[in-house]
Amino acid sequence: MLIDATELTNGDSVEADLCIVGAGAVGIAMALEFDGSNKKVVVLESGGFELEPRTQSLYKGTHVGRPTYPLDRNRLRFFGGTTNHWAGHCRPFDDFDFSVRDWIPHSGWPIQFNDVEPYIERTQQILELGKYDYDSLEEYASQLGFKTLPLDSSRLISVMKHQSPPTRFNTAYRKQMKDSENISVFLHSNVLELLTNESASHITGADVACIDGPRYKVRAKQFVLATGGLENPRIMLLSNSTAPNGLGNSRGVVGRYYTDHILIRPALDISLSRTDLDFRLYTDLHEINGGLMFGIMTAAEELTRKEKLTRFRFHLYNLPPRYDVPVGGVFSAIDEAPEVSPLSKEPGSHIQVHMAMEPIPNPDTFVRLSSTDTDLFGQRKLEVNWQVSDAELANAHRAVEICALEFARMGFGRAYSPLLENPHQWPSTFTSGKHHCGTTRMSDSPDTGVVDSNCKVFDIDNLYVTGSSVFPTIGHTNPTLNLIALSLRLADHLKEKL
Numbered sequence: 001m002l003i004d005a006t007e008l009t010n011g012d013s014v015e016a017d018l019c020i021v022g023a024g025a026v027g028i029a030m031a032l033e034f035d036g037s038n039k040k041v042v043v044l045e046s047g048g049f050e051l052e053p054r055t056q057s058l059y060k061g062t063h064v065g066r067p068t069y070p071l072d073r074n075r076l077r078f079f080g081g082t083t084n085h086w087a088g089h090c091r092p093f094d095d096f097d098f099s100v101r102d103w104i105p106h107s108g109w110p111i112q113f114n115d116v117e118p119y120i121e122r123t124q125q126i127l128e129l130g131k132y133d134y135d136s137l138e139e140y141a142s143q144l145g146f147k148t149l150p151l152d153s154s155r156l157i158s159v160m161k162h163q164s165p166p167t168r169f170n171t172a173y174r175k176q177m178k179d180s181e182n183i184s185v186f187l188h189s190n191v192l193e194l195l196t197n198e199s200a201s202h203i204t205g206a207d208v209a210c211i212d213g214p215r216y217k218v219r220a221k222q223f224v225l226a227t228g229g230l231e232n233p234r235i236m237l238l239s240n241s242t243a244p245n246g247l248g249n250s251r252g253v254v255g256r257y258y259t260d261h262i263l264i265r266p267a268l269d270i271s272l273s274r275t276d277l278d279f280r281l282y283t284d285l286h287e288i289n290g291g292l293m294f295g296i297m298t299a300a301e302e303l304t305r306k307e308k309l310t311r312f313r314f315h316l317y318n319l320p321p322r323y324d325v326p327v328g329g330v331f332s333a334i335d336e337a338p339e340v341s342p343l344s345k346e347p348g349s350h351i352q353v354h355m356a357m358e359p360i361p362n363p364d365t366f367v368r369l370s371s372t373d374t375d376l377f378g379q380r381k382l383e384v385n386w387q388v389s390d391a392e393l394a395n396a397h398r399a400v401e402i403c404a405l406e407f408a409r410m411g412f413g414r415a416y417s418p419l420l421e422n423p424h425q426w427p428s429t430f431t432s433g434k435h436h437c438g439t440t441r442m443s444d445s446p447d448t449g450v451v452d453s454n455c456k457v458f459d460i461d462n463l464y465v466t467g468s469s470v471f472p473t474i475g476h477t478n479p480t481l482n483l484i485a486l487s488l489r490l491a492d493h494l495k496e497k498l
C-alpha cells in the first residue's frame with residue numbers, strides 16, 4: 001500500500017510490527033522480504049516519487065574537513081533513494097575483507113563472509129545481476145573470445161564485477177510495494193526523532209512530520225534505520241530527548257569512523273607501445289549468465305599482506321590521456337617501450353587506469369550535528385569531517401606504482417601518474433567514492449562500535465541500523481550489493497524476533 005502522509009490528520013498514530021525508516025535500496029529490499037507475511041510493516045519515506053527541492057534540501061550540510069561532493073548532491077531523498085542515480089557496479093566483499101589485518105588499525109568485523117554469503121544469490125536477483133558467479137572470469141573470457149591480461153598473479157589479479165542495469169528501486173519495486181497487503185509505505189514522512197522509554201533502552205515510537213503537513217507518530221515492536229550512511233547517524237544524534245548525546249551514543253561512537261573510498265580518476269595514463277592489445281574484457285560490458293559483467297584488476301592477497309597495504313582496484317577506460325605530459329623516463333629502467341612524448345591522443349594508443357582504494361578506519365574522521373545551521377524543520381544539519389592521512393597517501397602511491405610496474409613488466413607501455421612524480425601530494429584527480437560508510441560501525445564491543453553482529457544498537461533492545469554505515473572496513477568494492485545482503489540477513493533475524 002502507498003499512502004501520502006500529507007493526507008493524514010495531525011496527531012494521528014500508526015501501529016506496526018516493524019517500522020523501517022527510509023525507502024532506498026535497503027528499506028525496499030528489506031520490506032519486500034516481509035511481503036505476504038502476517039507482519040504489519042510500515043516504511044517511512046521522506047520523499048515522494050520524484051525529486052522535490054524542499055525535501056532534497058533536508059540533505060544539505062557542510063564539509064568541515066576535506067571538501068568533496070555537496071551532501072545534497074551525492075544522495076537522493078525520495079522513494080528509491082540514491083538508487084535513482086547510482087551506477088550499478090557490484091562485487092561482493094571477499095573473506096579477507098572481514099578479517100583482522102594487524103597492520104590496519106580497527107580492522108576486523110564481528111561476522112565473516114560466510115554469514116553474509118547465503119544472501120548474495122537473492123541480492124543478485126534484486127539488483128538484476130544474473131547468476132551469482134564471480135569466480136569464472138577466465139572461462140567467460142574464453143567463451144567471449146578474449147584473454148585476461150598476463151598479470152603476475154602474485155602481485156595483481158583480474159577479477160569480475162557485475163553490472164546492474166542499474167536497477168532503479170523507484171520504478172522496479174513500486175508496484176509490488178503498492179500491491180502488498182501488509183506493507184504500508186508512508187510518503188512525505190520525515191522521521192524527526194525516535195522516541196524512547198526513560199532509560200533510552202527501548203524505542204517507543206517515531207515522531208514523523210510532513211513539510212507543511214501533519215505531524216504523526218508511529219509505534220512498532222521493532223525499528224530499523226535505513227536512511228543511508230550519513231542520515232543514519234544524524235537521526236540517532238537528533239534523537240536526544242532522553243539520551244542527551246543521542247541514541248546508542250553513550251560512548252560517543254555514533255558518527256565517528258566516517259569513511260569513503262579514495263578514488264583517483266585517472267590514477268594512471270598508460271601510453272601503449274603495441275597496437276595488438278585488446279582491453280575490451282575490461283573496458284566493455286559483456287552479457288553472461290543473464291547479467292552483465294566486466295573485468296577489473298586488484299592486488300593479490302599475498303602482496304597486500306606482504307606489503308601491509310589496504311585493498312585497491314583498478315578499472316580500465318578507453319579514454320584520451322588526462323595528463324598532457326611527456327612520459328619518457330618514468331619506468332625507463334624496466335620498460336622497453338619506445339619513447340612516446342608527449343602522450344599520443346590517437347585512439348588505441350593509450351589506456352586510462354582509475355583506482356579505488358580502501359581507506360584506513362579513523363575515529364577522528366566523523367560526522368556531527370552543526371551547532372549553527374538548521375534545516376526547514378529547525379533540526380541541526382550535518383557537518384562532515386573527511387580526512388585522509390599520510391599513511392593513505394603512501395598506500396595510494398605504492399598501489400599506483402605496482403600497477404605502473406606491471407604494465408611495464410608486461411611490455412605494454414609507459415605509465416604516467418602525478419603520484420609517481422610527487423608521492424607527497426594527492427593528484428588533482430583525487431576524490432571520494434560517494435560511499436558513506438562507518439558512522440554506526442559494527443563491532444563486538446560498544447567501545448568501538450554502535451551495532452552488534454545482528455545490526456542491533458548496543459543497549460537498545462529494539463533498534464537496528466543497516467546500510468553502509470555499519471561497515472567497519474570497506475574493502476575495495478562498491479557497497480550496495482554487500483549492504484543489501486547484510487540487510488536481508490537482518491530481515492531473517494527480525495522474522496525470528498517477531
Ligand SMILES: Cc1cc2nc3c(=O)[nH]c(=O)nc-3n(C[C@H](O)[C@H](O)[C@H](O)COP(=O)(O)OP(=O)(O)OC[C@H]3O[C@@H](n4cnc5c(N)ncnc54)[C@H](O)[C@@H]3O)c2cc1C
Nearest residue numbers: 022024025026046077078081082087088089191467478480
Ligand atoms: C552517483 C552515485 C553512484 C553510485 N554508484 C554506485 C555503484 O556503482 N555501486 C554501488 O554499489 N553503489 C553505488 N552508489 C552508492 C549507492 O547508491 C548506495 O550504496 C545505496 O543507494 C545505499 O542504499 P541505502 O538504502 O542505504 O540509502 P539510500 O538509497 O540513500 O536510501 C535512503 C532513503 O532514506 C530516506 N530518508 C532519509 N532521511 C529520512 C528521514 N529522516 N525520514 C524518512 N526517510 C528518510 C531517503 O529519502 C532515501 O529514500 C552510488 C552513489 C552515488 C551517489
